[in-house]
Amino acid sequence: MVYNTEQRTLLLNFLQEHPDTMFSARQIEAAIKNHSISISAVYRNLADLESEGKIKRCSQKGSREVFFQFFDNQSCKNHIHLFCKKCGKISHMENHIADAIINNVEQTNGFEINKGETTIYGICRECHTKEQ
Amino acid sequence: MVYNTEQRTLLLNFLQEHPDTMFSARQIEAAIKNHSISISAVYRNLADLESEGKIKRCSQKGSREVFFQFFDNQSCKNHIHLFCKKCGKISHMENHIADAIINNVEQTNGFEINKGETTIYGICRECHTKEQ
DNA sequence: CTAGTTGCAAAGAGTTTGCATGGCG
DNA sequence: CGCCATGCAAACTCTTTGCAACTAG
Numbered sequence: 001m002v003y004n005t006e007q008r009t010l011l012l013n014f015l016q017e018h019p020d021t022m023f024s025a026r027q028i029e030a031a032i033k034n035h036s037i038s039i040s041a042v043y044r045n046l047a048d049l050e051s052e053g054k055i056k057r058c059s060q061k062g063s064r065e066v067f068f069q070f071f072d073n074q075s076c077k078n079h080i081h082l083f084c085k086k087c088g089k090i091s092h093m094e095n096h097i098a099d100a101i102i103n104n105v106e107q108t109n110g111f112e113i114n115k116g117e118t119t120i121y122g123i124c125r126e127c128h129t130k131e132q
Numbered sequence: 133m134v135y136n137t138e139q140r141t142l143l144l145n146f147l148q149e150h151p152d153t154m155f156s157a158r159q160i161e162a163a164i165k166n167h168s169i170s171i172s173a174v175y176r177n178l179a180d181l182e183s184e185g186k187i188k189r190c191s192q193k194g195s196r197e198v199f200f201q202f203f204d205n206q207s208c209k210n211h212i213h214l215f216c217k218k219c220g221k222i223s224h225m226e227n228h229i230a231d232a233i234i235n236n237v238e239q240t241n242g243f244e245i246n247k248g249e250t251t252i253y254g255i256c257r258e259c260h261t262k263e264q
Numbered sequence: 265c266t267a268g269t270t271g272c273a274a275a276g277a278g279t280t281t282g283c284a285t286g287g288c289g
Numbered sequence: 290c291g292c293c294a295t296g297c298a299a300a301c302t303c304t305t306t307g308c309a310a311c312t313a314g
Contacts, residue, residue, distance in 0.1 A: 038271045059191040082243045110257030111214045121249040125242025
């Protein structure tokens with residue numbers, strides 16, 4: 001039996017409102033600070049929500065912290081993710097491109113890519129045009 | 133001025149001998165245990181070697197530890213990496229495929245992929261055939 | 265009322281740092 | 290011999306856990 005506590009709702013709502021960004025437990029705690037949630041409740045709910053498949057756990061290159069992101073089952077599970085090193089936004093790679101890549105790599109390297117788990121690092125369009 | 137201490141040499145040699153595998157600080161300490169190196173010397177040397185560009189820092193999905201891997205400037209920097217979730221081996225994606233992918237994604241998503249930093253997750257040929 | 269959840273504080277795990285000692289050049 | 294690096298232990302950061310109080314159903 002799972003209770004719908006105020007904290008759990010706040011947490012899931014917060015991630016749901018920012019489906020294209022990853023947050024650490026600390027960031028989440030801070031973001032909903034005024035509504036008050038303890039850091040342990042954050043971790044516990046994150047763990048629960050992850051095993052329910054509602055959010056996903058990511059790791060960041062430089063950081064030691066673990067990040068979490070809302071996981072839209074309908075769209076996220078079957079997409080390769082593009083993570084922008086500048087702004088931290090995550091976008092989805094078009095699936096027809098991803099499938100072409102996957103076939104290509106499987107044939108030449110014999111490597112079976114896992115879509116849901118791979119994140120490609122680079123610079124997104126917005127940050128790239130901003131730079132120039 | 134940088135001294136070539138015994139520990140620094142042992143550490144770099146160890147990583148150099150296993151260019152296709154990632155190791156945590158703890159694993160490295162254990163691996164060259166008989167020759168003796170302290171965990172703090174491991175961390176300090178890893179940090180130095182990283183900023184000298186001789187090794188690279190990676191993060192693993194499930195783990196909280198940071199992993200390091202020898203970074204062959206000539207071959208590694210310009211390859212997308214394929215990380216096998218089963219055996220932990222890292223291989224390189226053929227560069228003509230990577231370039232095709234990069235162009236494709238840049239045109240459709242406006243996303244500029246950073247080769248050296250992206251690692252694709254999946255199952256390698258060996259582990260895949262082993263399973264069946 | 266009962267069982268799951270919360271907050272707090274303490275415990276763990278991984279990493280970093282201060283300081284005296286030791287070794288490279 | 291001077292300065293950098295090492296080892297040890299203590300400090301730090303992030304995460305997990307035990308427990309009593311609390312709350313959703």
